[in-house]
Amino acid sequence: MQEKMTGKEPLLEIKNIFASTEDLTILKGVDITIQPGEIHAIMGRNGCGKSTLSKIIAGHPAYKINQGSITFKGKNIKSLEPEERAKSGIFLGFQYPIEIPGVSNLEFLRVATNARRKFLKQQELDTFEFEDLVKEKLELVKMDYAFLNRSINQGFSGGEKKRNEILQMALLNPEIAILDETDSGLDIDALRIVASGIKKIANKENGIILITHYQRLLDEIKPDFVHVMANGQIIKTGDCKLALELEKNGYEWTDQLSQDS
Amino acid sequence: MKIIDYITEEKINLSTNLSKIQNFCASKLRETPLPKSQSETWRISNKQKLSSLLEYQYDLNSYQPNIPSYLTSKKAIKINVGNANQFNLKENDWQIKELNTKEINFLIEEKIINNNSEPTWTNLLNHSLVSEENLLGIKISGENIPPLQIFCNSKINHFNAKTLILLIDEKTTVDLLQVNLGDKNSSLSLTTYVWLEKEASLNHGVISLGNGTSNLLNSLDVVQKIGSNYKLSTIQMQYDFARFEVNINQSEGGGHTTIRGMQVSNDNEQIGTYTKVVFNGPKGYLDQLNKSLANDKSHSIFDGSIIVPKNAQKTDAAQLSRNLLLSNTAKIDTKPQLEIIADDVKCKHGATITQLNEDELFYMRSRGLTFAEASKLQLKSYYKEIIDSIPVLEEGLELLNHLIN
Amino acid sequence: MINENLVSNVVTEPYKYGFVTDIETEKISKGLNEEIIRLISRKKDEPEYLLNFRLKAFKKWQKMEEPNWADLGYKKIDYQDIIYYSAPKQKEKKSSLDEVDPKLLETFDKLGIPLTEQKRLTNVAVDAVFDSVSIATTYKEQLAEHGVIFCSISEAVKEHSALIEKYLGSVVPASDNYFAALNSAVFSDGSFVYIPKGVECPMDLSSYFRINSGDSGQFERTLIIAEESSTVSYLEGCTAPMFDTNTLHAAVVELIALDNASIKYSTVQNWYAGNENGVGGIFNFVTKRGKCLGKKSKISWSQVETGSAITWKYPSCILLGEESIGEFYSVALTNNLQQADTGTKMIHIGAKTKSTIVSKGISAGKSSNSYRGLVKMGSKATGSRNYSQCDSMLIGDQASANTFPYIQSQQPNSEVEHEASTCRISEDQLFYLQSRGIEFEEAVSMMVSGFCRDVFNQLPMEFAAEADKLLALKLEGSVG
Ligand SMILES: Nc1ncnc2c1ncn2[C@@H]1O[C@H](COP(=O)(O)OP(=O)(O)O)[C@@H](O)[C@H]1O
Numbered sequence A: 001m002q003e004k005m006t007g008k009e010p011l012l013e014i015k016n017i018f019a020s021t022e023d024l025t026i027l028k029g030v031d032i033t034i035q036p037g038e039i040h041a042i043m044g045r046n047g048c049g050k051s052t053l054s055k056i057i058a059g060h061p062a063y064k065i066n067q068g069s070i071t072f073k074g075k076n077i078k079s080l081e082p083e084e085r086a087k088s089g090i091f092l093g094f095q096y097p098i099e100i101p102g103v104s105n106l107e108f109l110r111v112a113t114n115a116r117r118k119f120l121k122q123q124e125l126d127t128f129e130f131e132d133l134v135k136e137k138l139e140l141v142k143m144d145y146a147f148l149n150r151s152i153n154q155g156f157s158g159g160e161k162k163r164n165e166i167l168q169m170a171l172l173n174p175e176i177a178i179l180d181e182t183d184s185g186l187d188i189d190a191l192r193i194v195a196s197g198i199k200k201i202a203n204k205e206n207g208i209i210l211i212t213h214y215q216r217l218l219d220e221i222k223p224d225f226v227h228v229m230a231n232g233q234i235i236k237t238g239d240c241k242l243a244l245e246l247e248k249n250g251y252e253w254t255d256q257l258s259q260d261s
Numbered sequence B: 001m002k003i004i005d006y007i008t009e010e011k012i013n014l015s016t017n018l019s020k021i022q023n024f025c026a027s028k029l030r031e032t033p034l035p036k037s038q039s040e041t042w043r044i045s046n047k048q049k050l051s052s053l054l055e056y057q058y059d060l061n062s063y064q065p066n067i068p069s070y071l072t073s074k075k076a077i078k079i080n081v082g083n084a085n086q087f088n089l090k091e092n093d094w095q096i097k098e099l100n101t102k103e104i105n106f107l108i109e110e111k112i113i114n115n116n117s118e119p120t121w122t123n124l125l126n127h128s129l130v131s132e133e134n135l136l137g138i139k140i141s142g143e144n145i146p147p148l149q150i151f152c153n154s155k156i157n158h159f160n161a162k163t164l165i166l167l168i169d170e171k172t173t174v175d176l177l178q179v180n181l182g183d184k185n186s187s188l189s190l191t192t193y194v195w196l197e198k199e200a201s202l203n204h205g206v207i208s209l210g211n212g213t214s215n216l217l218n219s220l221d222v223v224q225k226i227g228s229n230y231k232l233s234t235i236q237m238q239y240d241f242a243r244f245e246v247n248i249n250q251s252e253g254g255g256h257t258t259i260r261g262m263q264v265s266n267d268n269e270q271i272g273t274y275t276k277v278v279f280n281g282p283k284g285y286l287d288q289l290n291k292s293l294a295n296d297k298s299h300s301i302f303d304g305s306i307i308v309p310k311n312a313q314k315t316d317a318a319q320l321s322r323n324l325l326l327s328n329t330a331k332i333d334t335k336p337q338l339e340i341i342a343d344d345v346k347c348k349h350g351a352t353i354t355q356l357n358e359d360e361l362f363y364m365r366s367r368g369l370t371f372a373e374a375s376k377l378q379l380k381s382y383y384k385e386i387i388d389s390i391p392v393l394e395e396g397l398e399l400l401n402h403l404i405n
Numbered sequence C: 001m002i003n004e005n006l007v008s009n010v011v012t013e014p015y016k017y018g019f020v021t022d023i024e025t026e027k028i029s030k031g032l033n034e035e036i037i038r039l040i041s042r043k044k045d046e047p048e049y050l051l052n053f054r055l056k057a058f059k060k061w062q063k064m065e066e067p068n069w070a071d072l073g074y075k076k077i078d079y080q081d082i083i084y085y086s087a088p089k090q091k092e093k094k095s096s097l098d099e100v101d102p103k104l105l106e107t108f109d110k111l112g113i114p115l116t117e118q119k120r121l122t123n124v125a126v127d128a129v130f131d132s133v134s135i136a137t138t139y140k141e142q143l144a145e146h147g148v149i150f151c152s153i154s155e156a157v158k159e160h161s162a163l164i165e166k167y168l169g170s171v172v173p174a175s176d177n178y179f180a181a182l183n184s185a186v187f188s189d190g191s192f193v194y195i196p197k198g199v200e201c202p203m204d205l206s207s208y209f210r211i212n213s214g215d216s217g218q219f220e221r222t223l224i225i226a227e228e229s230s231t232v233s234y235l236e237g238c239t240a241p242m243f244d245t246n247t248l249h250a251a252v253v254e255l256i257a258l259d260n261a262s263i264k265y266s267t268v269q270n271w272y273a274g275n276e277n278g279v280g281g282i283f284n285f286v287t288k289r290g291k292c293l294g295k296k297s298k299i300s301w302s303q304v305e306t307g308s309a310i311t312w313k314y315p316s317c318i319l320l321g322e323e324s325i326g327e328f329y330s331v332a333l334t335n336n337l338q339q340a341d342t343g344t345k346m347i348h349i350g351a352k353t354k355s356t357i358v359s360k361g362i363s364a365g366k367s368s369n370s371y372r373g374l375v376k377m378g379s380k381a382t383g384s385r386n387y388s389q390c391d392s393m394l395i396g397d398q399a400s401a402n403t404f405p406y407i408q409s410q411q412p413n414s415e416v417e418h419e420a421s422t423c424r425i426s427e428d429q430l431f432y433l434q435s436r437g438i439e440f441e442e443a444v445s446m447m448v449s450g451f452c453r454d455v456f457n458q459l460p461m462e463f464a465a466e467a468d469k470l471l472a473l474k475l476e477g478s479v480g
């Protein structure tokens, strides 16, 4: 705690990460350090490895980390199961939230919320208490309670899936939230809802990583740092002006950089 | 049953070069002259029709059939099974070479004698009658191979048997249309073996057109090596009794198989298709559609199994059986089967039995078409999907019109 | 990569009902012959027609061959090595529960089916069958007020003989199949239900079958008759102790629904399945069939099959009455060396009949799980519909899942639609749940029950608690 207040210990530290699938190396030495209270944006062409980076932070079993370390609040999390990472406060908002037929959204949210609360040594919520909490959070993402009676993400529209992700984030109260293209495919209203949801949870102690292609989200939530990724590496880091530049000139000019590096 | 008696009473002239196989099969046939009645795939076969198709006189000789224009292709190389003239077609970049008897013996023995599984009754019958005169074995290799047409037929009041062996060499791509014709009151037994080597590709059409009172016992056995591509498109109709047994073995997995089949039964006919696709290695792919249409008092059967053993992880197989039952007195049996042990697979099958789509019919009729016209249009589209995928065929539209009328 | 061991741990849970009740039983000698059948009939003081029914069935059975077409390789059963009648020693069938041997009451208590008035389940009437006999039926008087008859089949033979004579064997004739013939010859007890015209049965009825002795077979017989415009929901539960021998269970269930009547029959089957090496366990060869005799009648089967070494069971509907409805909802979970071959037959005979089939098979371990079904549209079934959906989930690469639907139609003005798919628990779905903090085991069991949701929704509320508990045991490991 003490350390954190002084801001000396980074919240999340990714050091020289190499990651691969069975037959393909995707990340080729990524470094990012996030201090409490910071908002980072990661941009880059499709296929450059952004989602892979976010999934290895959350512990996806399909990827192998060949080199480097991921440290969360001073602890190497490489050997932690995905649920252990989640409980300790790492949240990933998926680019493509998965549909799980038959599994009730409400039950899922309650079990997940209680797992996190248990970890935080907060009292677990019974069905009624949870209902109150979830109703309050639903307000935040302007979702109807009826969604909760459906199966997880099943038959949800693109926008509804993304709002369901934000709802989960609001319930789980993470310390580091990675939002992978949560803004893609949203109309203007939905984008506002998502942005305000993110703002609500952003505070001095949390870190946020926004993976996005669009300036319009960054207009709502101003990042402290903008990283440009290409071919599995971070090739440039700057402030929010870098995002504007990308918006104006596209990714093409970064090709030069990636060749140089 | 003339034919069975003919075989089992040892009246056959053993062909000198294939006598081992012939003997083997004939002796097995002596044990089981007819398919075992408990056998699941023969259970609903019309036994009476089966025995009457065996009543014809055996005839080794063939004659050049009269091929209707809608079944011929101008560009294709045309081969008749049973012409018994040795040939070796050779161009700069490709070759179609006839197999010698040693090779043929070896290949059939591998299938029938040195195989763990029991040979099928259909093949036993066929090989009991096999000889150099009614067999064709070819090996195809090279590039830019011209389209091929292979013809088989049965002669009025006779029982004919033909055997075809095709070896497709590595990385060789072939378009082949097999045309089987039947005279009135005749039976054809046809066994085809196909070996697709690594990355070979065969676009295989099989059109079997009888004459209403013709009969057909058609067995097709395909072995696919890794990376090979096999596409089968078939139509069978106008037989009093027709039975098409298709056995596909992706012997190493990693093959690509597409099947588009269609069968039409009229009058009192019984037409059946029995397919079995086995994946003996990982990452195989199958997309199968079988359509059947039953009119009058006919009986249409589809029996399709997909077998995915433990070593066939990441298999992706789909099978759909679509059936149109168009008469109160017709009957359709469909039996899709999945047998799966590997866990990381995507397999599904579906089956429907319906009539022509009422809403579509109504829509067309509300635009002024008569019921008959509207039905015909619908039927055309039902056929067309299959006909369109048949290779080599140049006059698909004419064939379609012939089939519909 | 999913850790297969972990997954199989989740579905491997020790059998909780494996205890044996130490009670003095009356058994007849092993073996099967005409004399044994006469003896059983005599013990039950049966009328002549029933003895004849048995003897005729026995003659047929002797001429029949044991089926081997099902996908089940099992050791040959020695039918002379089975005891065909075994009953806990007590004087007469008790008129009051107070007279029932406390050990038996205790047994059912332990199984979660208390029978005594103070403790009995509210809203569910229970007929408790122990080995070959029914030992008690609760709420009989309350049901009688509505004209509902719920009693053991032995009692029905004595008191409602006309109904038995009329309907017994009318849906499943003795000659139907090998095991039905065997059952018809030797059946010992079971439940009888009669719902009179216009009555909606005021509570769910339930039979609980307990096999206690290791060397006797259980051959119970259930008969349910729903008169015009009546409704009933019937639940069936089963357990058995752990023996290292196989015990044969060959039951016959017959349902009859008249005009506008509706029968819902739900089963949770948790017979002992044998150990992880396939030693012991129940051979469960059951013939269940309902006849929708009346117009707009409806028969609905739902089953959760988790137990038995071998299950061979195809609850079926014969849709005779115009606009009658047949339904089949099934979950079958197999593990270790269990084999399940289950499915349904929907025989559409009447016009405008409808049927729905939803089957979910989960195979783990080295087990084998097959769906085998028949949908038949007869030539008079104009305007009829069937929809079937059969999904399999495979856990681990040693288990097998087979689907053998068989569809036959002779009626152009009818529609049949069948869909089947196979899947496994997807890594991405697991990861999604885990990344929200849900433990691996819980995530697996959430997804397995999600996979079965369509069927679980069909279970009656009263039963749901019991069924849930059982599934939790099998599926959710220590988490549930
Ligand atoms: N599980 C996987 N298996 C195989 N290839 C993958 C897998 N995940 C990602 N890839 C490949 O890695 C590259 C990076 O993917 P991704 O991280 O999704 O990129 P981004 O999110 O930046 O668009 C792409 O070429 C993608 O196809």
Ligand SMILES: [Mg+2]
Pocket (backbone or CB within 6 Å): A047, A050, A051, A052, A095, A180, A181
């Ligand atoms: Mg991405």
